[in-house]
Amino acid sequence: MSLVPRRGARLDVLLPMSIAAEAPHLREKTLRIGWVGRILATFRVDTVILYPDSASPDIKNATLVKELLDYLVTAPYLRRRLYPLRRVLRYAGLLPPLNIPTHPERGAIRRQGTHYREALVIAEGETSTLEAGLSKPVKLGRRLKKGSRPILKIRVSGGGRVKIRALPRERCEVYPGYRAVIVNRPLREIVGKYGLRIATSRLGKPFPEEASRISELASSSESICVAFGSADKGLHEIAAEQGFKLEEVFDAVLNFAPQQAVKTIRTEEALAYTLAQLNNHIP
Numbered sequence: 001m002s003l004v005p006r007r008g009a010r011l012d013v014l015l016p017m018s019i020a021a022e023a024p025h026l027r028e029k030t031l032r033i034g035w036v037g038r039i040l041a042t043f044r045v046d047t048v049i050l051y052p053d054s055a056s057p058d059i060k061n062a063t064l065v066k067e068l069l070d071y072l073v074t075a076p077y078l079r080r081r082l083y084p085l086r087r088v089l090r091y092a093g094l095l096p097p098l099n100i101p102t103h104p105e106r107g108a109i110r111r112q113g114t115h116y117r118e119a120l121v122i123a124e125g126e127t128s129t130l131e132a133g134l135s136k137p138v139k140l141g142r143r144l145k146k147g148s149r150p151i152l153k154i155r156v157s158g159g160g161r162v163k164i165r166a167l168p169r170e171r172c173e174v175y176p177g178y179r180a181v182i183v184n185r186p187l188r189e190i191v192g193k194y195g196l197r198i199a200t201s202r203l204g205k206p207f208p209e210e211a212s213r214i215s216e217l218a219s220s221s222e223s224i225c226v227a228f229g230s231a232d233k234g235l236h237e238i239a240a241e242q243g244f245k246l247e248e249v250f251d252a253v254l255n256f257a258p259q260q261a262v263k264t265i266r267t268e269e270a271l272a273y274t275l276a277q278l279n280n281h282i283p
Contacts, residue, residue: 003101003116006175008283010046010223013275014190016053016230016238017062017182019267030091033065036268037072040178041098043275050182051190053230053238062182064088069180071095075103075118077133078149082120101174102151106133109154109162116174117152119166121145130166140166151176186242187227187235188249195221197250199235200228200274202260204253207277214252215281224282226274228267 019036023029040048048069050062067088072095074082083089097103102118109115121144122137123129128144129137132152144150150166153173157163169176183190191197196217207214218224227250229235235253239246246253256274257265265273 003114003174004044005173007044007046009195009218009221011044011282012047012049012194012223012225013040013045013271014049014051014187014225014227015065015267015271016228017050017058017065018053018230019050019061019065021058021061022231026088027091027094029064030068030094032268033068034072034095036065036271037069037098037178038096039268039272039275040069041073041100041175043279044175045178045275047179047181049190049225050180051187051227052184053233055241057184059182059184066180066182068092068095069178072098073100073177073180075133077106078118078120078131081122081131098177100177102172102176106135109134109156110160112156112158114153114155116172116176117154118176119150119152121148121150128166138164140164142166187238188242188244191225191227191249194223194225196224197252198224198226198278199246199250199253200226200256200270201235201246201253202255202257202265203234203236204255206258207254207256210252210254211277211281214254214278217251218282226278228270228274231264231267 020029020032071083071092102116104115117132119130119132121128122131124143124146128140132138151172153165153167155163236246256277
C-alpha cells in the first residue's frame with residue numbers, strides 16, 4: 001500500500017444535510033454515500049461538514065449520512081466493536097472499502113518497513129491495550145484514553161524486530177481518513193474561519209479561467225473549504241434564503257462543469273468533478 005502523505009493545507013468539504021435524501025430506499029442511499037466516501041478519501045479531504053440547506057434542515061438524513069460515512073472510514077477490523085447491528089447499517093456490506101494508508105492488511109506487519117494502523121484503546125491503566133486488527137491486542141507502556149482511536153506507526157526492521165508508536169490522528173504523517181460532522185449553523189458562519197473559501201455553482205466562473213489564482217491563494221492558506229449545493233437548490237439560492245450573497249462570503253464562485261449537457265448534476269457527481277480538478281492546485 002502506498003503511504004500517501006496528508007495534505008499540507010487542511011481541506012474541508014461542505015455538503016448539504018439533504019444529500020441523498022431523495023434516494024427512494026436505504027439501499028440506494030447507502031450506495032451513494034459509499035461513493036461520496038470514496039471520493040473524499042481519494043482526494044484526501046480532512047473533514048466533511050453537513051450543513052443546513054433549508055429552513056427546516058433534514059437532521060435525520062444528515063445523521064444517517066454521518067453514520068454511514070463514519071462506518072466507512074473506520075478500519076474494517078474495528079467495525080464489529082464500534083458498530084452494533086442497526087437498521088441504518090443494513091446494507092453496509094455494499095459499501096466499498098476505502099483502502100486508505102491506515103487500513104492495511106493484517107499481513108503487513110510481517111513485511112519489513114513502516115506501516116500505519118488505526119487502533120482502538122480497549123483498556124487503560126499504567127499500560128494501554130489496543131485492538132489493531134492483529135493476531136492479538138497490542139500493549140503499550142503509556143496511558144491512553146479508553147475508547148480513543150490513535151494511529152499506530154509500526155516499524156518492522158531486520159530480524160523481525162517491531163517498534164510501535166501511538167500517534168494522535170492530527171500528527172499522523174500519512175492520510176488517516178476524513179471526519180464527518182453535522183454543523184447546524186448558517187453557511188456564512190461555518191466558512192468564516194477558512195483561509196480560502198470556494199463555492200461551486202453552474203453560475204460561477206469556469207474553473208480553468210481561475211485556476212492560477214486559486215493555486216496562488218491555496219499556496220498561502222492553511223485551511224481551505226469547498227462548498228456544494230443540494231439536489232434541488234444551488235448555493236446562490238441557499239445563500240439568499242440565509243440572507244447573504246455568495247460572492248460576499250466566498251473568495252471564488254466557480255463552475256467546474258462548464259457547458260454541462262445534463263440538466264442537473266448530483267452533489268456526489270459535482271464532488272468528484274470538483275476535487276479532481278482542484279487536486280493539483282491545493283498543497
